[in-house]
Amino acid sequence: MTDVLVAGHVNWDVTLVADRLPGADEEAVIRERHRNGGGSAANVASGLAALSVEPTLLGSVGDDEPGRLVRESLAERGVDVDGVQIVSGETSTKYLLVTGEDVSVLGLDGVNEALDPEDVGAEDVADVDHVHLTGQRVGTAERLAALAVEAGCSVSLDPGRRAGERAFDGVMNHVDLVFGTDREIAALFDESGTDRDDEGRTEGGTETVTPDDAIVVETNGAGGATCCDPASGEHSHPGFEVEAVDTTGAGDAFVAGFLSVWLDGGEHGRALEVGNACGAIASRQVGARCDLDPDVLASFLE
Numbered sequence: 001m002t003d004v005l006v007a008g009h010v011n012w013d014v015t016l017v018a019d020r021l022p023g024a025d026e027e028a029v030i031r032e033r034h035r036n037g038g039g040s041a042a043n044v045a046s047g048l049a050a051l052s053v054e055p056t057l058l059g060s061v062g063d064d065e066p067g068r069l070v071r072e073s074l075a076e077r078g079v080d081v082d083g084v085q086i087v088s089g090e091t092s093t094k095y096l097l098v099t100g101e102d103v104s105v106l107g108l109d110g111v112n113e114a115l116d117p118e119d120v121g122a123e124d125v126a127d128v129d130h131v132h133l134t135g136q137r138v139g140t141a142e143r144l145a146a147l148a149v150e151a152g153c154s155v156s157l158d159p160g161r162r163a164g165e166r167a168f169d170g171v172m173n174h175v176d177l178v179f180g181t182d183r184e185i186a187a188l189f190d191e192s193g194t195d196r197d198d199e200g201r202t203e204g205g206t207e208t209v210t211p212d213d214a215i216v217v218e219t220n221g222a223g224g225a226t227c228c229d230p231a232s233g234e235h236s237h238p239g240f241e242v243e244a245v246d247t248t249g250a251g252d253a254f255v256a257g258f259l260s261v262w263l264d265g266g267e268h269g270r271a272l273e274v275g276n277a278c279g280a281i282a283s284r285q286v287g288a289r290c291d292l293d294p295d296v297l298a299s300f301l302e
């Protein structure tokens, strides 16, 4: 079995399915309300565990009820949560407003970036084959990427929705695979040369080193995904038609599906197909966590 370290956000999601997005001084009706574990790193780790990859999660939650529930549910799903620190404060909470095909997010940052670069070490990557990095402190991601390369692991990065706000140069130097939507990839590869602060944050653009040999995987919602490999060219898969009710976590499910095939030595076309199937399955239900076990996946692909 392949062992993967996934590092980044571990959150608590409150999803409200409403009839419409209210404007100022308006009120809309909530049709459904769900509370669940979320956060990109946690979602990918959960998906990988269902797909027979052994994930270890690195991140932080608060010393509150959501933090306890999040760790417990991930452990139940087969994720090693020993590296999820419990720190004083509130677990990061995202309030997701689902209206039709759109999802709007209000985020309470909480303590999901408590992990310092000094908190990670060679022991974190010693027993893994691959390291997947999601949005997090730039310094921590850089250190993990460097440690992973030193240990001979492959590395992937999915910077997420806030891709343009932080420069991941020091990570991009080490990656084998980059994931993102077209907007996120554009933000990541933007070479506008904007100034950055110590944490790599920019205003309106980034100056990111483009790795010559990294595989770039771009997801495109209902339109499927493409993968550009400098060694073998462009590959694409059109995705699957499903009745989407909430696309939260679809990108994370896609990453889990793609990685499960790629890490097993599968072809890019197959990785895209399985990634798209996982993304489509995630889109059919409310919430970021979905059942991606091999039986569900096999019957979907039939």
Ligand code: ADP
Pocket (backbone or CB within 6 Å): 181, 218, 219, 220, 221, 222, 223, 224, 225, 239, 240, 241, 242, 244, 247, 248, 249, 250, 251, 252, 254, 275, 276, 277, 278, 279, 280, 283
């Ligand atoms: P993110 O969830 O990160 O915003 P996308 O919207 O591109 O990313 O979705 C990721 C993947 O999830 C897509 O490539 C596709 O496989 C699947 N997906 C997303 N939305 C739909 C949809 N409406 N119908 C079918 N598949 C979807």
